[in-house]
Amino acid sequence: MKKISLLGATGSIGTQTLDVIKSHPDKFTLEAISIGRNIDLGLKQINEYKPKLVSVQFKEDYDKLLKEIPKNTKLFYGNEGLEEVAANNDADILVNAVLGSVGLKPTLSAIQAGKTIAIANKETLVTAGHLVTAEANKFNVNLLPVDSEHSAIFQCLQGERLQEVDKLILTASGGSFRHLERSQLANVTVQDALNHPNWSMGAKITIDSATMMNKGLEVIEAYWLFGMPYEKIEVLLHQESIIHSMVEFIDGSVIAQLGTPDMRVPIQYALTYPNRLDLVGKKRLSLWEVGKLHFSKPSFDRYRCLGFAFEAGKSGGTVPTVLNAANEEAVSLFLNGTISFLEIEEAIEKALNWHQKISSPTLEEIQHIDKEVRTFVKKVMVK
Ligand SMILES: NC(=O)C1=CN([C@@H]2O[C@H](COP(=O)(O)OP(=O)(O)OC[C@H]3O[C@@H](n4cnc5c(N)ncnc54)[C@H](OP(=O)(O)O)[C@@H]3O)[C@@H](O)[C@H]2O)C=CC1
Ligand SMILES: CC(=O)[C@@H](O)[C@H](O)COP(=O)(O)O
Numbered sequence: 020m021k022k023i024s025l026l027g028a029t030g031s032i033g034t035q036t037l038d039v040i041k042s043h044p045d046k047f048t049l050e051a052i053s054i055g056r057n058i059d060l061g062l063k064q065i066n067e068y069k070p071k072l073v074s075v076q077f078k079e080d081y082d083k084l085l086k087e088i089p090k091n092t093k094l095f096y097g098n099e100g101l102e103e104v105a106a107n108n109d110a111d112i113l114v115n116a117v118l119g120s121v122g123l124k125p126t127l128s129a130i131q132a133g134k135t136i137a138i139a140n141k142e143t144l145v146t147a148g149h150l151v152t153a154e155a156n157k158f159n160v161n162l163l164p165v166d167s168e169h170s171a172i173f174q175c176l177q178g179e180r181l182q183e184v185d186k187l188i189l190t191a192s193g194g195s196f197r198h199l200e201r202s203q204l205a206n207v208t209v210q211d212a213l214n215h216p217n218w219s220m221g222a223k224i225t226i227d228s229a230t231m232m233n234k235g236l237e238v239i240e241a242y243w244l245f246g247m248p249y250e251k252i253e254v255l256l257h258q259e260s261i262i263h264s265m266v267e268f269i270d271g272s273v274i275a276q277l278g279t280p281d282m283r284v285p286i287q288y289a290l291t292y293p294n295r296l297d298l299v300g301k302k303r304l305s306l307w308e309v310g311k312l313h314f315s316k317p318s319f320d321r322y323r324c325l326g327f328a329f330e331a332g333k334s335g336g337t338v339p340t341v342l343n344a345a346n347e348e349a350v351s352l353f354l355n356g357t358i359s360f361l362e363i364e365e366a367i368e369k370a371l372n373w374h375q376k377i378s379s380p381t382l383e384e385i386q387h388i389d390k391e392v393r394t395f396v397k398k399v400m401v402k
């Protein structure tokens with residue numbers, strides 16, 4: 020029986036992780052969960068899965084839930100609560116499906132507690148990949164990818180040697196505005212931006228897909244997960260999201276991982292690795308039904324955020340921290356109607372130009388810069 024703790028249980032990845040756990044009650048048990056502000060769904064999850072430990076984001080929800088949850092459930096809140104869920108319980112594996120760089124500290128604590136990490140929370144790797152990978156090496160802990168592209172690459176690499184890899188090819192759908200020219204992006208709405216062509220996901224990552232910052236973050240995520248130089252990481256537009264990513268080897272052979280777009284596949288693979296299990300209710304891939312697959316090269320002029328991310332990754336140090344924090348803040352301002360779609364990249368560009376890089380930042384420096392950049396973005400973007 021594998022014991023699981025889950026950060027971000029009420030989100031898109033969180034709820035799909037619970038589906039996987041529920042479909043294999045003989046294989047998985049849920050030790051601990053964190054909930055953000057969706058207390059109604061969180062309470063249902065507590066009653067159904069009966070985790071021993073729960074954390075909520077806010078004190079007022081903690082006070083409310085104290086009266087409603089089973090007596091033997093330990094309840095916490097805030098950032099300390101995230102750490103309790105990540106590290107201070109009997110789980111063997113942490114699924115980190117929380118949103119944003121708030122996932123960094125709990126990830127480090129879970130690694131120090133010797134937990135295997137199934138990582139969906141890409142912002143954590145982008146903001147401080149050097150700290151996370153160094154700690155994982157030190158504590159001999161596995162970092163298992165959940166992000167579909169990285170799970171695909173991880174699957175393609177099984178039994179292979181990293182020195183024989185020529186390049187990693189990350190596929191990208193192009194997001195909700197892929198049919199539009201750059202000149203048509205000025206007045207697009209939040210509602211249109213949230214309409215991803217292939218995947219149903221949380222709001223932030225759906226906007227990131229539309230700006231292609233998602234792929235940019237994934238390039239940096241791939242750099243840290245697979246130790247591949249940026250020159251050997253490519254992005255390929257592939258509108259069907261059937262090929263989840265590919266690896267090209269030095270002999271020219273290319274291995275790809277395919278499947279219908281369903282995040283339960285990479286989630287379950289991380290939970291069962293190195294084995295596989297049936298996936299209950301899985302829609303099988305039928306290539307004759309799909310008929311054609313399309314590919315093209317992304318333009319860095321059309322998708323400026325992708326260029327920012329490659330540059331930030333290559334620059335290293337605190338630059339990816341700035342990229343991530345500015346993006347998190349700008350997307351949040353776009354989602355609440357404060358700035359326009361194109362102002363997301365404007366905010367990121369301003370923050371990158373303003374920042375003075377630190378080469379090997381500590382955790383405290385990263386946390387400080389993350390906060391400072393968010394304040395900067397609000398100051399320069401909110402009129
Ligand atoms: N969705 C997807 O298919 C994929 C997602 N990912 C990555 O997985 C991560 C999660 O994405 P997704 O599930 O889409 O996001 P969602 O917005 O759907 O879910 C985020 C989860 O984190 C919680 N949360 C958000 N902010 C905080 C906070 N400050 N403190 C505590 N809890 C918080 C939310 O709580 P609540 O809702 O209760 O407020 C929710 O449980 C992201 O890093 C994303 O990039 C990667 C690949 C695919
Ligand atoms: C499901 C998943 O892993 C997302 O990151 C997805 O890849 C988003 O799609 P695009 O960023 O390719 O639009």
Ligand SMILES: [Mn+2]
Binds near residue numbers: 166
């Ligand atoms: Mn992805």
